Amino acid sequence: MVGLEEAGEFQIDNSLILSLQACFSTRPPTGGSHEGGATPTERAPESNIPHDTPCDAPFRTIRPPPTSRALPSQPPLPRGTPAPEERSYDRPGKKRASHFQPDPLKLQESCRRAGCSAFAVDWIISTFMYGVTTEALLRVLERKETDEMNSPGGFEPHQAYDGFISKVGGRYECGLCKEGKRTRWKHKKDAPRHLRKFHFGLADVCKDW
Numbered sequence: 589m590v591g592l593e594e595a596g597e598f599q600i601d602n603s604l605i606l607s608l609q610a611c612f613s614t615r616p617p618t619g620g621s622h623e624g625g626a627t628p629t630e631r632a633p634e635s636n637i638p639h640d641t642p643c644d645a646p647f648r649t650i651r652p653p654p655t656s657r658a659l660p661s662q663p664p665l666p667r668g669t670p671a672p673e674e675r676s677y678d679r680p681g682k683k684r685a686s687h688f689q690p691d692p693l694k695l696q697e698s699c700r701r702a703g704c705s706a707f708a709v710d711w712i713i714s715t716f717m718y719g720v721t722t723e724a725l726l727r728v729l730e731r732k733e734t735d736e737m738n739s740p741g742g743f744e745p746h747q748a749y750d751g752f753i754s755k756v757g758g759r760y761e762c763g764l765c766k767e768g769k770r771t772r773w774k775h776k777k778d779a780p781r782h783l784r785k786f787h788f789g790l791a792d793v794c795k796d797w
Contacts, residue, residue, distance in 0.1 A: 688789030692716040699764055699787070707740055708763030711751035722790050725749050726780060743776075752787075753779050762787075 689695040696712040716724050727748045729737070739745050741763075742755035753760050759772045760779060764787045771782055785791035 683786060685785045685791050686787055686789045688720070690720050692720060695720060695788070702764075703766050705754070705763035708752045715748045715751065720788060720790070722784060725783065725788065725790070749780050749783055750776075752783055 689698065692713055695716070696709055699712065700709045715727075718724065725748055729745060729748060729750075734745055737745060737751065739751055741750060741753060743750070745751060752763050753776065754763055755761070756772070759774055760776050762771045762779065762782060764783065765771050771786075773779060773782075
């Protein structure tokens, strides 16, 4: 009887050992000690993706927040560098159009009181001898007229309005504007519109309103 009891206890102990071995074999390794010869294991980094996210969901990257960096200031210009040329042009609504004056003599006297260029004031009578019109302002001058004109404008005149402007540097300047407030253009063809509207009262009138 003693031998059977000992044999039964031996069988029970073997079954417990087998069940414990099967249990430990299913658990993932959590790490070991270097002293026992076991290979140490590292824990995998946790993912920020939620567990309920489907496998076919599109991958999204997380951008870092934009940093507020101060823009570098523009370096100063070296000595001797010419300053940028100031632009002068007619801004819409900044200046009222002049009233139409059909009498060339009264128009000339008005421009003289305004402090206009002496040559431009004298040229009014020659230009509008037969009436203050746009056609007279844009009329092409004859060769005899240009020779007798002696224009101080700094360029060779071809049309009547050339007597009201002068070339200063690389730009054209209005001789009927006040000194220190004269309008300038890069192209000479921009002068007639200014002269018609602000000096001769010949601006186009909108009739659609």
